[in-house]
Amino acid sequence: MTAGIEALNVYCGVAQIPVRTLFEGRGLDTDRIGNLMMRNRSVGLPFEDPVSNAVNAAKPVVDLMDPADKSRIELLITSTESGLDYSKSVASYVHEYLGLPATCRVVEVKQACYAATAAVQMAVAYVASGISPGAKALVIATDVALVDERGQYAEPATGAGAAAVLIGEDPRVLTVDLGAFGNHSYETLDSARPTPTFDIADSDRSLFAYLDCLSNCFEDYRSRVEDVDFATTFDYLAMHTPFAGMVKAAHRKLMREFAGIPPARAEEDFTRRVLPSLAYPSVVGNLCSGSVYLALCSLIDHAELAELDGGARVGLYSYGSGCSSEFFSGLVDQRSAEALAPMRIGEHLEGRCELTFEEYAAVLPANLTCLVPEQDRTVDVTAYDDILGRARIDRDLLVNTGTKDYHRTYEWLNT
Amino acid sequence: MTTRDDVELVVRQQIAEILPSVPIEGDRHLKDLGADSVDRVEILLGVLDRLGLRAPLSDFRDVPNVDALVDVLAERVS
Numbered sequence: 135m136t137a138g139i140e141a142l143n144v145y146c147g148v149a150q151i152p153v154r155t156l157f158e159g160r161g162l163d164t165d166r167i168g169n170l171m172m173r174n175r176s177v178g179l180p181f182e183d184p185v186s187n188a189v190n191a192a193k194p195v196v197d198l199m200d201p202a203d204k205s206r207i208e209l210l211i212t213s214t215e216s217g218l219d220y221s222k223s224v225a226s227y228v229h230e231y232l233g234l235p236a237t238c239r240v241v242e243v244k245q246a247c248y249a250a251t252a253a254v255q256m257a258v259a260y261v262a263s264g265i266s267p268g269a270k271a272l273v274i275a276t277d278v279a280l281v282d283e284r285g286q287y288a289e290p291a292t293g294a295g296a297a298a299v300l301i302g303e304d305p306r307v308l309t310v311d312l313g314a315f316g317n318h319s320y321e322t323l324d325s326a327r328p329t330p331t332f333d334i335a336d337s338d339r340s341l342f343a344y345l346d347c348l349s350n351c352f353e354d355y356r357s358r359v360e361d362v363d364f365a366t367t368f369d370y371l372a373m374h375t376p377f378a379g380m381v382k383a384a385h386r387k388l389m390r391e392f393a394g395i396p397p398a399r400a401e402e403d404f405t406r407r408v409l410p411s412l413a414y415p416s417v418v419g420n421l422c423s424g425s426v427y428l429a430l431c432s433l434i435d436h437a438e439l440a441e442l443d444g445g446a447r448v449g450l451y452s453y454g455s456g457c458s459s460e461f462f463s464g465l466v467d468q469r470s471a472e473a474l475a476p477m478r479i480g481e482h483l484e485g486r487c488e489l490t491f492e493e494y495a496a497v498l499p500a501n502l503t504c505l506v507p508e509q510d511r512t513v514d515v516t517a518y519d520d521i522l523g524r525a526r527i528d529r530d531l532l533v534n535t536g537t538k539d540y541h542r543t544y545e546w547l548n549t
Numbered sequence: 550m551t552t553r554d555d556v557e558l559v560v561r562q563q564i565a566e567i568l569p570s571v572p573i574e575g576d577r578h579l580k581d582l583g584a585d586s587v588d589r590v591e592i593l594l595g596v597l598d599r600l601g602l603r604a605p606l607s608d609f610r611d612v613p614n615v616d617a618l619v620d621v622l623a624e625r626v627s
Contacts, residue, residue, distance in 0.1 A: 322607075338610045343607060
C-alpha cells in the first residue's frame with residue numbers, strides 16, 4: 135500500500151511587505167536581517183480570515199479533481215491556531231465553500247504549528263489502512279497573523295495564509311515512508327495565543343524547544359528505521375520555518391550531532407539539501423502549521439528533481455509550540471514537480487502587491503480583530519480596491535464580508 | 550580536570566567567534582551583548598561542543614548572564 139500527498143497548494147494572500155521596509159518603519163536593528171534570512175512577509179488584509187485563506191489554498195486543488203475523485207474526499211481536517219468559535223469549526227465553512235460531498239467527515243485540530251502534520255499522518259494512516267479503498271482526505275492548515283510592534287523581531291517573520299494537502303493512494307507529490315517517523319512532545323509555554331487578539335512568545339524558550347525537539351525526533355526516527363544516516367539518507371530537508379535563519383541553525387545542529395560536521399563545513403550541505411526549501415518561506419514568513427508544507431512546495435519547485443533517478447528522499451520536520459513535534463520522510467520525483475506546476479505558486483507569490491509601511495500599519499487594527507466574535511459586522515472589501523488593483527492575482531478569491539448573527543459571511547471576488 | 554577558568558575561556562572564545570570585537574562583560578546577558586536568537590544558539594552549541602557536553606538547550610534558557618552560564622557549565626563538566 136502506498137499513501138501520501140496527491141496534490142498540494144498554498145495561498146499566501148494578496149499583499150506583502152519587504153522585511154527591510156518593516157525593520158526601518160519600526161526602527162529595528164537592520165543588522166539582524168542577515169540571521170533572519172527573510173526578504174518579504176505576507177500581510178493579510180481585513181477581508182482575509184482563516185476560512186477564506188483555507189478555501190483559496192484548496193480551491194485550485196479541488197478544481198483539478200474529476201468529480202468521481204472529489205466525491206471520495208471522506209475526511210476534511212482544518213488545522214488552525216486561529217479558531218473562530220469554541221464549537222463551530224473553520225472546516226464547516228470550508229466544506230461549504232469548496233463544495234465538498236455531504237458524505238465527508240468535517241473536523242478541526244489544534245496544536246500550534248504542528249497540528250497539520252498530526253492531521254496529515256492520521257489521514258495517511260486512514261488511507262493506508264485500506265478500510266475505505268480509494269478514499270481521499272483533505273488537510274488544510276490555515277492561519278492569520280495577530281502581530282504588531284509588540285512582537286518586536288517576531289513581527290517581520292510572521293506570515294499569513296494556508297496550505298492545502300490532499301492525501302490519497304496515488305501520492306504524486308510525496309510518497310510518505312509509512313512507519314518512518316519520530317516524535318517528541320512535552321508541556322511548555324513557549325508561545326501561545328491566549329486571546330483572539332494577540333500572541334505571547336518567549337523567543338529563547340521557543341527556539342530552544344524547536345531545536346531540542348528536532349534532535350529528539352531524529353533520535354526516535356533513527357530508532358524505528360534501519361541504517362539511517364543523517365548525512366546520506368536524505369537528499370533534501372524541509373522543516374517548519376519560523377524564519378529561514380532558524381532552519382539554517384537547525385541544520386547546523388543536526389550536522390554537528392549526527393554527522394560530526396562542524397558549522398564551518400556545513401555550508402555546502404545546507405546549500406544543496408536545505409536552501410531549495412527556503413525560497414518560498416523567505417518571502418512569506420511563518421505560515422504556522424502550513425509552514426513545513428510551504429517549505430515542501432519550495433523544495434519541489436526549486437530542486438533539480440528531473441536529474442534524479444528513482445526520486446529523492448526528503449526529511450520533514452514539524453514543530454508546534456506547547457509543544458509537539460515530528461520528523462518523518464517521503465519520496466519526491468519529477469512527477470512531484472509536474473503535479474505542483476499547475477498551482478503556479480511562484481507566480482502567486484510574485485503577484486502579491488507590495489505595501490508601503492504606512493499601508494501596512496493602516497491594515498493592522500482591523501487584522502487584529504479578525505478573530506473577535508461579533509454578532510454583526512461588515513467588512514468593506516472595496517476599501518482595499520487600490521491594493522487589490524496593484525496585485526496580479528488572476529483568479530477568483532473568497533473574501534470575508536463580515537458576520538450576520540454570528541454567522542460569518544463570504545463572497546467570491548473576481549480579481 | 551577542567552576548571553571553571555577553562556570553561557570561562559571556552560565561553561569567551563566562542564562568544565568572540567560569533568560576536569567579533571564585542572567587549573564581553575560577565576554580568577550581562579548574551580542578548581545585551583548584541584547576540585540575536587541565532588547567535589545565542591550558535592554560542593551555546595559551540596560551547597557544548599568544545600566542552601564535550603550533551604545537554605538540551607532548554608536547560609540554559611533562564612541563565613541570566615555570561616558568568617552564570619559559566620557557572621552552570623562548570624558544574625556540568627565537573
